[in-house]
Amino acid sequence: MSIRALLATVMLVALAIAMAFVLFFIALLRTEIGSLLPIDIALQIDQSLQMLLTMQAAGLFVMSVVLAIVVFITIGYLLANPLRELARVMDTYATTGELRPVAGITEAPKEVQSLATSFESLISRVEVSHKRDQDVSRMKSDFISTAAHQLRTPLTGIRWALEALEKEQLTENQVALVQSAKSKGKDLVAVVGMLLDISAIESGKYQYKFEPVDIHALLDEVVQNFAPLAASHQISLFYSHEEEKTTLPSVKADYERIKWVLNNLIENGVLYTPPGGTVRISAEGAEKRVFIRVKDTGIGIPPEDKGNIFERFYRGKEAVSKQNAGSGLGLYIARTIATDHGGDLNFAANKEGPGTTFTLSLPVAG
Numbered sequence: 001m002s003i004r005a006l007l008a009t010v011m012l013v014a015l016a017i018a019m020a021f022v023l024f025f026i027a028l029l030r031t032e033i034g035s036l037l038p039i040d041i042a043l044q045i046d047q048s049l050q051m052l053l054t055m056q057a058a059g060l061f062v063m064s065v066v067l068a069i070v071v072f073i074t075i076g077y078l079l080a081n082p083l084r085e086l087a088r089v090m091d092t093y094a095t096t097g098e099l100r101p102v103a104g105i106t107e108a109p110k111e112v113q114s115l116a117t118s119f120e121s122l123i124s125r126v127e128v129s130h131k132r133d134q135d136v137s138r139m140k141s142d143f144i145s146t147a148a149h150q151l152r153t154p155l156t157g158i159r160w161a162l163e164a165l166e167k168e169q170l171t172e173n174q175v176a177l178v179q180s181a182k183s184k185g186k187d188l189v190a191v192v193g194m195l196l197d198i199s200a201i202e203s204g205k206y207q208y209k210f211e212p213v214d215i216h217a218l219l220d221e222v223v224q225n226f227a228p229l230a231a232s233h234q235i236s237l238f239y240s241h242e243e244e245k246t247t248l249p250s251v252k253a254d255y256e257r258i259k260w261v262l263n264n265l266i267e268n269g270v271l272y273t274p275p276g277g278t279v280r281i282s283a284e285g286a287e288k289r290v291f292i293r294v295k296d297t298g299i300g301i302p303p304e305d306k307g308n309i310f311e312r313f314y315r316g317k318e319a320v321s322k323q324n325a326g327s328g329l330g331l332y333i334a335r336t337i338a339t340d341h342g343g344d345l346n347f348a349a350n351k352e353g354p355g356t357t358f359t360l361s362l363p364v365a366g
Ligand code: ADP
Pocket: 264, 268, 269, 272, 296, 298, 299, 300, 301, 305, 309, 314, 315, 316, 317, 319, 320, 325, 326, 327, 328, 329, 330, 331, 332, 356
C-alpha cells in the first residue's frame, strides 16, 4: 500500500470512528428525551433529532471523503512523489551507473531533501573511490604488462642458448640439467604469456573473435593432444558426449581462447589426480547452452580453498604439494574468458567419490 493511500485510509477510519461517536450520543439523547418528556413533545423533538442525525451523517460522510482526497493529493505531492523520484534516481544509478539530479523535491519536507542530499554525497564518494580503484587497477595492469614484456626477451634468449647447448657434446648429467632448465624455461614462458593475457583481458584490449564452434570437434582435438600427458601420469582420459555429434549445437566462442580454457581444465584434472585415476570429459546441450564437464577422481578442493581458487595467484596447499609447478593464474583467466563469452565456469565436489567436476557453460551460437 502506498504511503498516501495509507494516510487517506487512516483519515477515513478516524472520521468514521468520530461519526459513530456522534451518532451514538444522539441516539442516547433520543432515548433519554423519550423517557423524560410528555409523548407529543418527545415525538416532535425526536423528529427534529432524526433530521439532525441524517444531516450530520451526510455532512460527516462528505467531509471525510473530501478530507481523504485532500490528504491523498497533498501527501502524494509532498512525500510520495519526491520519494518515488529519489528511488528512480537510485535505480538508474544502480543499473546504468548514470547519476541524474533528483528533480522536483524543492517543495518536499526537509527530511526528504536531506535524504536526497545524503544520497548525492554518498554517490560522489563512491565515484571518487571507484575512480581511484580504476586508476590503481590500470596502473597494476600496465605494470604487469611491462614486466611481462621485459621478461619475454631475455627468456627467449635463454631458450635459444639452451637449444644451442643441447647440440653440443654433453655428458648425461649435463643433458639432464639442460633439459630441466628448458622445461623450467617453458613453464616461465607460459607464466609470462598468462601475465600478458591477464593485462590484455583486464584492460579490455583483448579482442575476441566469436564464431560458431563445434564443441565436439574441439574436445576431440584437445583430448587427443592430452593423451601423452595422461598416459605418462597413468590417468585414463575419456571424452564421452552425451548427445550425438549432430545434436550437440555449436557454441558462440573464440576457438583459440576456449581451447585454452579446456586445455587448462584438463591439464589440472590430469595433474591433480593420483596415478590410476580418471579424467572424464562430457558435453551436453540444455537451455540454449552447452555444458562441458571435466570430471576427475583427484585430490579434490578442500573447503578452505573453495572460495579462492578463482583468485589470481591462488594455489591450494594440497595442490602445491602434489604439483610443485603452477602459477595459480589458469582458473582466473579461464573464468574471465568464460564470462566474457556470456558463459560461466564453476566447480563442485563429486558426490559419489573423491575428485572434482569443473563445468564450463557457453551460449549456443545464433
Ligand atoms: P595452478 O593449477 O597453476 O595452481 P589454477 O588457477 O589452474 O592454477 O588453479 C588454482 C588452484 O585451484 C590450484 O592450485 C588447485 O589448488 C585448485 N585446482 C584447480 N583444478 C583442480 C582440480 N582439478 N582438482 C583439485 N584442485 C584443483
